[in-house]
Amino acid sequence: MMQPIEITLRPFNPSDVDDFMEFAGNDKVTRYCRWNTYTCRDDALDFLNQVISSHPWYRAICIDNRPIGSIYVMPGEGKDQRRGEIGYAVGAKHWNKGVATKAVKMAMGCVFEDLECLDRVEGLVFIENKASQRVLEKNGFVKEGVLRKYFFVKGESRDIVVYSMIRGVSR
Numbered sequence: 576m577m578q579p580i581e582i583t584l585r586p587f588n589p590s591d592v593d594d595f596m597e598f599a600g601n602d603k604v605t606r607y608c609r610w611n612t613y614t615c616r617d618d619a620l621d622f623l624n625q626v627i628s629s630h631p632w633y634r635a636i637c638i639d640n641r642p643i644g645s646i647y648v649m650p651g652e653g654k655d656q657r658r659g660e661i662g663y664a665v666g667a668k669h670w671n672k673g674v675a676t677k678a679v680k681m682a683m684g685c686v687f688e689d690l691e692c693l694d695r696v697e698g699l700v701f702i703e704n705k706a707s708q709r710v711l712e713k714n715g716f717v718k719e720g721v722l723r724k725y726f727f728v729k730g731e732s733r734d735i736v737v738y739s740m741i742r743g744v745s746r
Contacts, residue, residue: 598666698738
């Protein structure tokens with residue numbers, strides 16, 4: 576029987592740049608991300624220093640305190656301020672081991688407390704990304720439907736599946 580992988584979530588540090596590049600620099604990992612693969616260490620360091628450090632809820636998914644992935648919940652603004660969007664990426668060598676499922680569970684265990692403004696967290700998943708859909712379903716997210724040609728990403732219009740979790744609704 577395989578030992579469960581122990582993960583932790585923590586804020587990123589600039590010193591994590593090489594571990595960040597390990598997963599964020601892999602086209603297999605970023606295939607379903609709306610951001611492009613990082614090919615330059617300096618660009619990744621700028622992202623860690625400028626974007627992630629100012630983000631309200633962005634965490635490194637770690638094994639032995641070393642980042643193997645990332646997870647975030649981005650609150651909306653203005654009329655969308657009561658909802659946030661969850662996103663995550665895990666290094667390819669850690670796929671199919673329950674890492675993403677566990678990271679989402681850990682995040683959703685605290686994000687409504689950490690981001691008190693939120694009533695709803697959405698997962699917007701490319702329709703062909705069945706693994707990510709299973710991660711959200713295992714965590715009690717409700718599938719709400721498909722939005723056709725919703726995102727224009729990496730040169731093409733993409734269909735997405737919308738999932739949600741509502742504050743105070745048992746999962």
